[in-house]
Amino acid sequence: MMDWKSEDDAALKTAITLLESPTITAKIANLVGTPLDSLLSKLPEGAQEKINETVKTALQKAADAALWSLENAPNTKASTLMHKVMAGASGAMGGAFGLPALAVELPISTTIMLRSIADIARSEGFDLHDWETKQWCIEVFALGGPNDADDATKSSYYAARGFMAQTATILSKQFADIAAKNMAAKNLSGLALSPGQAGSWLAALIERIAARFGIVITGKFAAQAMPIIGGFTGAGLNVMFTDFYQDMARGHFIVKRLEMIHGEEDIQKKYEEMRKAV
Template sequence: MSIKDHPQDYKDLKRAVALLESPSLTAKLSGLLGSPIEGAVKALPEAVSKKINGAVTAALHASADAALRSLENQPKKPASTRLHKLYAATSGAVGGAFGFTALFLELPVSTTIMMRSVADVARSEGFDLQDFATQQACIEVFAMGGNSQADDATETGYYLTRSFTTQTMQQLAKELAAMAAKQGAGAASRLTPGQAGKWLAVLIEKVAGRFGVTISSKFAAQAVPVIGAFTGATINALFTDFYQDMARGHFTVKRLEDKYGYESIKSEYEAIVSKRLVG
């Protein structure tokens, strides 16, 4: 069965490619502010950068559970994308109004809102929020920063990012296989809460490094005193919109992989990307 024999599915895949291979979030932020943001990120003191990385990791840990529990598990329910952007903008306005220090207090709130919006999109694509694989896929979205010509080759490309998260989990996969061998067939699909928590914690630690790069851009922009509450709200809305797009593309691809097979969709995805580059 070929996806090209199903026009709507092929159209969905092309839209997913357009979303996932879009300019990076840092590039979009630079466009919003009217000037490159990379220099401001590099100018952040090392102590601040370390604090940001720690705050990002803590925020992802806190948001994963809180966001998923706050949504009803109703696959195919339409996503409330505008509502989540409104929540994020409100959070950003508060952070912007009270300055740089308040951004660390605002980060867990805005990250939870973004995680909730990602899970909302996953649900709208028909995924079960109680499924551990769905929870893992929601966290993976935050490793996706989009493409930029200035990015290192290892940081770009949707399937390269997925390869990164897959490699991250290989050791735990071995542990899970050993557990399944001891407990019998099907054990791998029956993770205990402790095992699931350990698995997600390792993934979050790795994803946080990539998510922290984009959050540093946000901090650098909002640390400018004249930015104020309005731009803080706009930046948060931009971030939420971006990760909603990443989630829509990611879960569309995963839905199509379930239907047509991983290798088949990956091949068609890469063919579409090649055509875009030539065109």
């Protein structure tokens, strides 16, 4: 490992605190005062499938709107508060009108969240024109979900990273003509991707992450659909979601930045050592 500085130590501690916080599903249950399983049991038959399809569409629309439109100015300070306010406004609509509004509200709120994630990536010094940065932004939606910490020997963050590595392996087989160049490194750096190839890669990535993010959104929708909750908690849930994924993004891109300096294996080892010492 290169010289480990005090600021690296502080940054990694911050990342661990953010990334190992309670899952978003636990936060939903705490906010509404009802276990998630109880909320899900009240959903109508077929709701999960409809929500999953809506989530996939929302992520695809969000990627087009957020990742391609934000100004590419690395190290610009992130506007986290503005994105929370915008997300809260869109959530009030979804909470008030329920399932029919989900197809309208979710692409809006997801775009706001993804734009905020990209904003944070930019503030950590990442180039938004880099396809790998775009991939990492989308991957944030795979963080902090249920079942990430079932193995007590592994952090919830690296459990999710394992899912993403598995996804990269599967996609590399599907994109063998691209992967042959340097997918052994499990990233898109240096690949000669045409816009069409990169777009197809991200679309395939979104499809797999949508299945994971869909579980979280189903819990969120079930909470919003409660008659006694209404639009207020719809707004509150969206603010909570945006805050949560902003934290996930900040932690994720701190780790990625440190990995670029010190190497992925060394940072994972350091992360686990520091996590267990807390």
